[in-house]
Amino acid sequence: MTQKKWFWALMAPLASVIFSIGLTSLILLLKGASPFGTFKVLWDFGSQGSNLVSEVNQTVAYYLAGVAAAIGFKMLLFNIGIDGQYRLAVFFAAVVGAQVHLPPVLHVLLIMTTAVVVGALWASIAGYLKVKRNISEVISNIMLNTIASGLITYLLQPTRLGYNLPGSNNSQTPPVPKSGWLPSFHIAGGNLYSYIFVAIAIGALYWVLLNRSVFGFNLRATGMSFRAARASGINAPRMIFITMAISGGIAGLTGIGEMMGNTHNYSLSFPNGYALTGLALALIGRSSPIGIAFAAFFWSFLEGAAPALDLYGVPVEIVTVMQAIIIISTVVSYELVKRINLLQQQRLVGAAAVESTTKEAVK
Amino acid sequence: MSTVNRVKDILRSPARLYLVAGLALAALSLIQIWTGANDITSDGASGATLRFSIPLLMAGLGGLWSERAGVINIGLEGMMIVGTWMGAWFGFKSGPWVGMLAAAIGGIIAGLLHALLTVRIGIDQAVSGLAINLLAYGTTRFLSGVYFPPAGGDILTSPYVKPIALFTVPWLSPHLISLEHKHYFFISDLAGIIAGLITRTSWASLLLMMALPLTIWILWRTKFGLRVRFSGENPVASESLGVNVYRTRFIAIAVSGALAGLGGAYISVVSTGHYLENQTAGRGYIGLATVIFGNWKPMGVFAGAVLFGWTDALRIRQSDSVHATLLAVVAIAVIVALIKLYQKKFKVAIISLVCGSLVLFYFFAQKVVPDEFVTFFPNLTTIIVLAFLSQRLRPPAMAGAPYRKGEE
Amino acid sequence: MTKVIEIIGIGKKYPGVVANDNVNISIEGGSIHAIIGENGAGKSTLMKILFGLVKPDSGSIRVRGEELNLKSPQDAIAKGIGMVHQHFMLADNATVLENVILGSEPTGALGTIHYAAAREKLTEISQRYGLEIDPDQLVASLGVGERQRVEIAKVLFRGAEILILDEPTAVLVPQEVDELFSNLKGLTSNGLTIIFISHKLDEVLQIADDITVMRRGTTVANVHPKETSKKALAEYMIGGALPEPHPGESSRGSDKALKVEGVSFTDHDGRKVINELSLDIFSGEIVGLAGVEGNGQSELIELIMGLVKADSGSIEIVGLDASVATTRQIRDAGVGYIPQDRHRDGLLLGASLWENRVLGHQGTAPMADGLWVNKSAAKSDSERIVSEFDVRTPSINVAAHALSGGNQQKFIVGREMAGAPKVLIAAQPTRGVDVGAQAIIWNHLIEARRNGAAVLLVSADLDEIFKLSDRIAVIFRGEITNYLDPKKATPETLGMAMTGEKIA
Incomplete structure (x- = not known):
């Protein structure tokens, strides 16, 4: 039975990738471009050494967003607030990081801690509203995202926490001194951030805590049934609150790799949309730490390879269309597989019941 | 207790909205006299409010239709994006009215996709909504790149659409405007607001405004409307009485998409005259907020759309008007505090007094309200309203819950 | 009198389960016909077939001699068959009138509803059958009895002449049951026919004109209430004598394991549901808490x-001050809770059985090993419960929702009795389980008592x-009003005590 489970777990996303490639090919054909040529260009450009490295760096960020979303899913929380959480976190981490001079390791730790705390605090607003006021976290987080954007734009003004480079209108935070930088590895003509180890550690921690610890059991139990969790002695509302905060804390780490490995400050070039991507990856990866990793790499690869399409005469945005199709078709195929499995399980149990009654009759 | 009920009644009954609106207008009128910020109720501000409110109203009514039928529609934003694009492109090709129609059709298609995914297949409603937003965003960008540059636009902007004709009510409009300039207490303000609505107003505004009475009539007076509402309140019961819940939901979500699409088209065709990428700027989400803000009632949605549209309009027009309206916020905080004191809920009373004094302090300390704060005013308001009123709100009982025919 | 409905040889199979097999019933017009049987005896499948929700594999149904071929509930409604569901199918956020007319709205041009005509018709029905409902009230403000009358009105509004009532008294308090019964008599005297599904033998004997008993998917007996007894009906239902528990000698200890003293509790509607209640239970003793539902039992347990x-x-509780302790601390002190x-x-329906074994015990060994869940202990103990309590499941890895109600309950009882609890709270431990599971659960409760549990x-x-x-402790309006000795008390005295009378 476990073998079968694996089979379905792999088949569903694979089928949807194939489906989306098919649909995208159709769109390309309608546009008059060769699908094969397009995918070849994508593959060739995406798998070039230096591009591959930056895709891996991007994978790390997406992965953390995916894990943040996945933890929420375990609690049936839809943390669409990852955007606001991560941007506020990078912003304040950059601000704090630029203010202090510490020994390298401590400095890095301080920056990361700041990011986690800011992300968790911002998320806990939504958590509080959910637990105390019964407000859907989807709505409150959507609202909080816009508020976070507004706050950052406000604080980033040169008269406040930001400054403008001479001759530029782009506001940014002051640079973080070298002691707050993370080293990079020079591989294949690119810089691979050592932040990848943070992502791996978070992934491992996520798996172990969730599947092996009592805390993880309590978390999953509350997600499955609030009332049963409460009757079993879990403080279920507090569990929901904590989960939201943890999700926000991990979301807070999302942009830190880019900040400590590359930009060393915060500017408005930190993109929006990590929430959607994180949620999508957690869905495609079925909230499994390995699944999310594959999905995140696939996503980054598509995006890393996309710029080549412009040279080929195909709009880059075809990749976004493809991603949307993948999300929809994966979710649909999981839903169908779930229903097939449920039917099978009910048959098994039904068969067991019949068997034991016939045994009784024979006795 | 009776005061609470009375306040509740006022908040709930559409007829009493006039009373609230009247009081609010009187307060604004006083504030204008005191601060000299005359733009708050001018005909210009009123006309701008109308233009900013309509897309929000359409998105909000779209959300209302969908949620009343039991399906949360986070895809409103995507449906609006589809509307802006379709409206602009087909408006450019075949005239603005064809553009509006195309936008509605585009919205319906997006709505039907949402219905297929959530109602028929049964995937999570939030997931489907977000996927639709991403799909709409990607597809329109892709299509912009394909169609706009050869037609004289570029990858981010469409060519201009021929504008929809404007109308001005003769005689009444100039007289109201002259009355407005007399600056009488209340009367001039009222005249200004009405003048704004009937002076150089797009026929499209008039047409789309009809969606409000139509929605009220269909959802509360007709057989179909009753079935839509029961699909959101208790689909199992509906099914047991022979209502085809799936079909009802499909139609309601298609209507939702059409309204959102029209709201999008209004932005591109009427407000700016062409398509710009990211033109909707999260208005679909604000539309969702107006649904909650309006307690899932059409008039409430309307009130929310006007409030948020008005702040949008003020921000664009004159920032000291925004500054002046801070006083209105202070007044609200004081009123809330007094009510709570009367109810002996001291904690809430103190909180709102403190908030009120902070705002008052800010009013005197700062000459302008930063633009960034005005941007998220609707969002902040929604959260505060939710935090204080969530216990009194009455969402459709089964909105957001998965429903499979034949399963209980 | 004539036969209004004849059910002939109805059969229905589901994968792995025979739900109905050769069901034969004939029902007289203008009568109340009860169909009784245990859970899983096939009553609800039969009702679904009668109401057009499920198609039978074999057999036929005749209404007034005419062969029925129902494809949907609409067909059933068109044939004058109406169903009053056990779980009310009402929308709270709508008026009584809206709930009643939904699906058969009187409409005019453009689909506009004629509310006035509908209101008039409903008022007329309400008066004719004495239902006493107000069309314009919001359903949210109605009590349980009123809601049921709205359900009945809904069916009558559609012109039903045959009413199926599925366990209609399950949610009613005794006074409401009396009201319902007088309503039903009013309906039959107007010529309507009622099919009354139940497993409460007393009520069936009181109200029915005919009784059909079902067991294992088939009809096993057809009797008149005057010619039968409760005992005979019970034996038809289970196909043999009722199991009798043998509690044996008293094993009561000398220490009070549970001490409740002068406890009061006000619920969030501001009602004082527990009022200065005191109750002690000694170790090795079973105290039965009897009372009409809604007199504070659930709140006392909470x-x-x-x-x-x-x-x-x-x-x-065994020395722990439970009025300030958390649920976790109370459980860890040795309290089992069914x-x-x-x-x-009681269950995480989506989780495997072994994970459900951990639920409630995740705070202490052996299920917890420090901060970690002890998976192997959970699995091996789940296996033990499955075999000791005869839980019928293919493995301990299947999800809990795949099991039948009785097997789920046996698993819960097994879990809560693991680790020899000092106090065991058993709420409706055998509700909705079959006779075999009931016997197993009873024996284990007695064993817990013998091992010194309160x-x-x-x-x-x-x-x-x-x-x-x-x-027996009798709870009435949030107070313990009487203690009775089960060896001396009769059902009559207990019944009187439950309605608040003081018994010396």
């Missing part, structure tokens, strides 16, 4: 389990209370 906190008074709603409070047995099944309890 107070003992620490799920809600008392306004005043104290609760002490909740009355097993689906919502057992609080809360049950609506008075037979169960009589057979298992060492003492």
